[in-house]
Amino acid sequence: ELKVEQNPLFLSMQEGxxxxxxxxxxxxxxxxxxxxxxxxxxxxxxxxxLSNGAVKQEGRLMAxxxxxxxxxxxxxxxxxxxxxxTYFCAVLNAGGTSYGKLTxxxxxxxxxxx
Amino acid sequence: xxxxxxxxxxxVTEKGKDVELRCDPxxxxxxxxxxxxxxxxxxxxxxxxxxxxxxxKSGLPSDRFSAERTGGSVSTLTIQRTxxxxxxxxxxxxxxxxAGETQYFGPGTRLLxx
Numbered sequence: 001e002l003k004v005e006q007n008p009l010f011l012s013m014q015e016g017x018x019x020x021x022x023x024x025x026x027x028x029x030x031x032x033x034x035x036x037x038x039x040x041x042x043x044x045x046x047x048x049x050l051s052n053g054a055v056k057q058e059g060r061l062m063a064x065x066x067x068x069x070x071x072x073x074x075x076x077x078x079x080x081x082x083x084x085x086t087y088f089c090a091v092l093n094a095g096g097t098s099y100g101k102l103t104x105x106x107x108x109x110x111x112x113x114x
Numbered sequence: 115x116x117x118x119x120x121x122x123x124x125x126v127t128e129k130g131k132d133v134e135l136r137c138d139p140x141x142x143x144x145x146x147x148x149x150x151x152x153x154x155x156x157x158x159x160x161x162x163x164x165x166x167x168x169x170x171k172s173g174l175p176s177d178r179f180s181a182e183r184t185g186g187s188v189s190t191l192t193i194q195r196t197x198x199x200x201x202x203x204x205x206x207x208x209x210x211x212x213a214g215e216t217q218y219f220g221p222g223t224r225l226l227x228x
Contacts, residue, residue, distance in 0.1 A: 031214055042205060043219040088157065092214060100170065100213030101147070104157035 002027050004091050006105035013079045013112050021108045023072040023089035031092040032072045033102065034063050036085045043088065046074075079112045086110070116140075118220030120206050126226045127196055135191045135223045139208030146189050147209075147217055148181060152202035160204075163189065164212040196227045 003026040013019055023032070031050055035043040047056040049065035049072060056063050060083065062075045072089055086109050090102040119138045127133050139146050148160040159173040163183045174180070178196075183189040193200055203222040209215035 033216065035219075042221045043207075045216050045218065048216050090157075100145070100162050100164065101159040101173065102149075102217060103159070106156050 002029070002091060002093055002103045004089060004103050004105040006087075006089055006108050009106055009108055011108055011110045013076070013110065015080055015112055015114055016078050018078065019076050021074040021076075021087055021089075021110075023074070023091075023105050025070045025072075025091045025103075027094065028067070028070075029091045029094045032065055033090045033092075034061075034072070034074055035088045035090060037088065037107070038085050046087075076110075081112050081114075084110055084112045118206055118208050118218055120204075120220040120223050122223060123221060124224045124226075126228065128228055129198060130195055132192065132194045133196055133225065135193075135204050135206075135225070137189045137191070137206030137208075137220060139187065139189070139206070140218060143208035143210050143218075144186070145209045145212035145215065145217075146183055147207040148189070148191050149205045149207065149219075150202045151205055151222070155202075157205075160191070193225075196225075198227050201225055201227045 005024045007022050033048050034046040036046050037043050047063040052067040054065045060077045065072045086107045088107045089105045093101050121136045144165050146163045149157055151157045161181045162170040178194045181191045203224050205222045206220045207217040209217045
């Protein structure tokens with residue numbers, strides 16, 4: 001059974017600082033996704049990572065994937081308050097009867113303060 | 115429509131009653147997914163519809179839960195004889211062609227069982 005673990009689960013950052021959120025998963029997968037969720041809102045797609053070594057960047061966020069280590073990172077550069085949200089990684093089930101479903105990490109609650 | 119829509123946005127019901135939750139996917143999307151988000155369990159996959167194929171029901175927690183998708187578009191998730199542990203946010207997502215495509219999430223239905 002695929003398991004996905006994120007750390008840290010809670011992250012309090014000062015504006016302007018850098019930090020990384022880690023996402024480990026337990027079995028081989030084709031794809032990994034990062035989503036953002038604001039309080040009381042639904043999930044917003046940030047990145048999809050398709051292959052080993054893939055790197056995607058949007059603004060102050062950069063995501064990468066190492067399929068050999070079964071690890072993805074979401075790096076935050078020079079954090080600003082608007083980035084405060086919960087961030088989820090999700091891994092696509094690679095095969096078998098559950099191909100197509102996403103297994104989510106626990107989520108990382110990010111708070112950026114002055 | 116522009117995005118995935120769900121109704122109702124909030125539902126309060128009494129234990130033992132049946133509830134129906136509705137999802138309208140993005141027009142043209144062939145795959146539709148239901149997930150559940152709760153404090154204790156995080157984000158859990160429930161069911162996945164892909165075109166005319168038999169749905170993947172592997173995530174449904176009990177036989178009180180069922181879902182259908184009519185005409186390859188709108189989906190209804192039905193919970194019979196609701197229990198307090200069914201209280202959660204039920205999220206619907208759709209993707210263009212199915213497994214591996216980015217899933218776009220609706221706003222969710224917040225279900226409270228008293």
